[in-house]
Amino acid sequence: MAYPRSLISPLSRLTTSSIAASTSEVPRLAPLPYQTLRCATTKAQPKKKKKVRNTFIQYDLKKAEKFSLVDAMQYIRAFEVGRNPSSSKYEVHVRLRTLKNGPVVRNRLRLPHPVKTDLRICVIAAPDSKAAAEARAAGAVLVGEDDVFAQIKEGIVEFDRCLCHVDSLQKMNKAGLGRILGPKGLMPSTKMGTVVTQVGSSARALVGGSEYRERLGVVRVAVGQLGFTPEEMARNVKAFMDALKEDIARLSDRIIKEVHEVVLSSTNAPGFTLSGDFRGANSISPKELSGPL
Incomplete structure (x- = not known):
C-alpha cells in the first residue's frame, strides 16, 4: 500500500516555470485592431443623365x-x-x-x-334657313340646331363628319359639344375648315374626302x-x-x-x-x- 506522500512527491516536481513554458507553446489569437475591422467606403458617383432624344x-x-x-x-x-x-x-x-x-x-x-363615299354628314344650321335647305339637298343626314345639340348630349352620334354654318357658331359653342365631339375628331372648327358659309358645296366636298x-x-x-x-x-x-x-x-x-x-x-x-x-x-x-x- 502506497503512502500519500509518495503520490504527492512526483507532483511537487511540476514547478510554475514548467507550467508556464508549456502554456506558452499554445498559439494565441491576437485581437485585431479596430481600424482593420472597418469596411472601406467610396463616395457614390453621380449618375450621368441620359441625353433626351428630340427626334x-x-x-x-x-x-x-x-x-x-x-x-x-x-x-x-x-x-x-x-x-x-x-x-x-x-x-x-x-x-x-x-x-x-x-x-x-x-x-x-x-x-x-x-x-x-357613304359618309354621314351632320350640318349645324338654323332649321328654316337657306343653309339648312342646301345641306339637305347635298345629302346631309342630320340638319338643325337645338334638336342636334340634344341628340349629341344624349350620346347619340350617328354621323361621320360635322359642319357648322357661320351663323350657328356662337350657339354651338354655348351648347358645349366639345367634350363629346372633340375626342371623336368631329367638332367643327375654323382651323379645320368645317365652319363654313357655303354649306352645300362644303358638304359635297366632304363626300369622298x-x-x-x-x-x-x-x-x-x-x-x-x-x-x-x-x-x-x-x-x-x-x-x-x-x-x-x-x-x-x-x-x-x-x-x-x-x-x-x-x-x-x-x-x-x-x-x-x-x-x-x-x-x-x-x-x-x-x-x-x-x-x-
Whole structure:
C-alpha cells in the first residue's frame, strides 16, 4: 500500500516555470485592431443623365427592300384573298424626319378616286334657313340646331363628319359639344375648315374626302379600295403626296420636316416600302390586278 506522500512527491516536481513554458507553446489569437475591422467606403458617383432624344428614331433604308407600286399591290392582294374588295382599304404611311415637340401636319383633301363615299354628314344650321335647305339637298343626314345639340348630349352620334354654318357658331359653342365631339375628331372648327358659309358645296366636298394627321412622326391615310386599279392607286398616292409636301412647305422655315419612307399596306396585310416606281422590270401586268381577288 502506497503512502500519500509518495503520490504527492512526483507532483511537487511540476514547478510554475514548467507550467508556464508549456502554456506558452499554445498559439494565441491576437485581437485585431479596430481600424482593420472597418469596411472601406467610396463616395457614390453621380449618375450621368441620359441625353433626351428630340427626334424620332429612323431606320436606315439602304438595306431595306423596296417595291414598286404594282409589286406591292400584288403582295397585298395575296394577303386579302377571299375578302370583299370594298371592305378592306389600301393605306399609305409616310414616315417623317421631324422633331418630337414640333408642329404636326394636319389637313383634308379630296382624292381623284374617293375611297369612302357613304359618309354621314351632320350640318349645324338654323332649321328654316337657306343653309339648312342646301345641306339637305347635298345629302346631309342630320340638319338643325337645338334638336342636334340634344341628340349629341344624349350620346347619340350617328354621323361621320360635322359642319357648322357661320351663323350657328356662337350657339354651338354655348351648347358645349366639345367634350363629346372633340375626342371623336368631329367638332367643327375654323382651323379645320368645317365652319363654313357655303354649306352645300362644303358638304359635297366632304363626300369622298380624306383626312390625315401626323402622329408620332407618321402620317396615315386610306388611298384606295382593293378593287382599285394600279392606275387609280397611282393617281391617289400622287395627289396625297403632293398635298402633304405642300403642307410641309407652308410651315415655318425654322421647322424641318422631310419624307423618310413611304409604306403601302392594307387592313390585313403588312407594309411594303415603296421605291417610287410604278412598275418594276419583273412586275406583272397591271391588268392582272384589276379583277376580283
